[in-house]
Amino acid sequence: MKYLFRIYQWCIAAPILLVATILTALVTIIGTYLDSEWWGYYPARLWSRMWCWLLFVKVEVRNRHLINKDTSYVFVANHQGAFDIFSIYGYLSHPFKWMMRKGLANFPLVGTACQRAGHIMVDTHSTEGLKKTMADAERKLSRGMSLVVFPEGRRTSTGKMAPFKPGAYKLAVEFNLPVVPITIDGSYQVMPRTTFNVTPGKIVLTLHEPILPSPTGHDITRLMAESRQAIASSLASEKSCDEAQ
Numbered sequence: 001m002k003y004l005f006r007i008y009q010w011c012i013a014a015p016i017l018l019v020a021t022i023l024t025a026l027v028t029i030i031g032t033y034l035d036s037e038w039w040g041y042y043p044a045r046l047w048s049r050m051w052c053w054l055l056f057v058k059v060e061v062r063n064r065h066l067i068n069k070d071t072s073y074v075f076v077a078n079h080q081g082a083f084d085i086f087s088i089y090g091y092l093s094h095p096f097k098w099m100m101r102k103g104l105a106n107f108p109l110v111g112t113a114c115q116r117a118g119h120i121m122v123d124t125h126s127t128e129g130l131k132k133t134m135a136d137a138e139r140k141l142s143r144g145m146s147l148v149v150f151p152e153g154r155r156t157s158t159g160k161m162a163p164f165k166p167g168a169y170k171l172a173v174e175f176n177l178p179v180v181p182i183t184i185d186g187s188y189q190v191m192p193r194t195t196f197n198v199t200p201g202k203i204v205l206t207l208h209e210p211i212l213p214s215p216t217g218h219d220i221t222r223l224m225a226e227s228r229q230a231i232a233s234s235l236a237s238e239k240s241c242d243e244a245q
Contacts, residue, residue: 009055009197009198017051020047024043024044024113027043028044029109029116031043032116037095040116040117040119044113048085048089049091051083051086055198057086057202058202059090059202059203060202060204060205061205061207062206066210067210069094072141072177073178073179074149074171074177074180075149075179075181075182076164076169076179077149077182077183078182078235079152079153080155080186080187080188081187081190081192081193082187083187084155084184088205095145096145096148097119097120097145098114098120098149099137099148099149100122102122118145120140120147147168147171151164151165151167151169152165154193160238166224169220169223169224169227172223173213173223176217177213179227180207180210181228182206182207182231183204183230183234185236186201189201190203206234208231209230211227
């Protein structure tokens with residue numbers, strides 16, 4: 001069965017998804033000239049769901065009732081694998097912008113589509129680049145948009161969470177926005193960063209209670225610790241790690 005699925009993945013699903021990716025990028029690039037918010041979100045949302053449907057990856061979202069569709073949030077999630085993007089984009093059901101590595105802008109068509117959609121390209125290679133990244137993020141947040149960030153920066157190589165970086169939290173502090181931790185569980189088993197082969201399975205997105213700013217604002221150290229603890233609380237690998245200790 002495994003070998004039959006590999007044939008299906010590379011000979012049937014992959015060509016369909018390649019065409020879908022090109023078409024989605026083109027539709028996004030053209031559509032954002034008419035309405036950058038709608039065309040910058042919904043075509044890619046459908047594209048993300050296609051990846052899950054065609055590769056037999058089921059996504060379950062828990063506690064969706066905890067977030068308000070009319071509120072801006074900074075969503076922070078652990079980063080297990082490539083399907084983190086498809087599961088959040090396809091199933092979070094709350095319009096947002098990604099904070100993504102600037103290098104992704106160099107991908108033909110896809111990079112242009114991401115820029116046209118208004119996603120924030122993170123440049124950490126220079127002080128000026130970092131300032132531009134933060135200014136871009138501030139503009140998006142000031143217009144009532146939400147952000148999704150992987151505070152680890154890169155996908156895990158081991159299945160365990162790496163240390164969190166403070167960038168996204170600084171924005172939450174500056175704009176006094178609620179932070180919503182999201183636990184992604186199952187994506188590492190579906191497709192870790194060490195392979196391009198997909199293993200059909202289930203990914204669970206657990207939304208946690210928004211961490212609201214106090215009357216005096218967020219304390220960034222506490223904010224980072226609380227969000228990491230919330231994410232770990234629904235992550236099987238982190239729980240087993242704690243029990244072993």
